Amino acid sequence: MDANDTIDALAALAQPTRMEAFRRLAAAEPEGIAAGDLARRLDIPQNTMSTHLAVLTRAGLATGERQGRSIIYRAELTALRKVLLFLLQDCCEGRPEICAPLLASPCCVPQE
Template identity: 60%
Template sequence: MDNTDAIAALAALAQTTRLDAFRLLVEREPKGVPAGELARLMAVPQNTMSAHLSILARAGLVSGERRSRSVIYRANLARFREVALFLLKDCCGGRPDVCAPLIADLTPCCAKAEAND
């Protein structure tokens, strides 16, 4: 990932509705959410939600799959991982002791999800 890709992804998330939509899609992984349902859940007009989803899709953060008359949107967790790793690359100048608290903060959310499986 280069600066341009990272900036596009971060810019796509730098808006309240898009950030909330992305977070909701992450919560609904791996099933995804139909576009219309996503708009209803967020109380956003469908055409507005469509525009937001297009921006997220151009940034590679979501993808849509047509199923019959619906488009099911899913978060692209691999792309989000790339963005997070880009931000953390060479974390704290190679000083793992400085990054340890950040890693500890990230670990419980994943460990909790694995324990529930």
């Protein structure tokens, strides 16, 4: 991950519909969600959703796989992780304990 890739990913997420689409894709992991279903859930036209998904895909934040007549989209969580790690690469001038709370997010703790 480099600065340009990070900028592309952040630019893709810097739009309300795409941000919500990515959040819905992440919530649907690992099964993914059909583009049409995602459009219905966000109450936007399917062609508009396709455009937003194309932006997320070009930025490396989503992938699509054809299954019959549908395209199932999935969040690329590894790419998002790389973006976050790039942003925190030089965190706190070599004092990682300051950034540790950012990396220990409660949403990502395995549930027992």
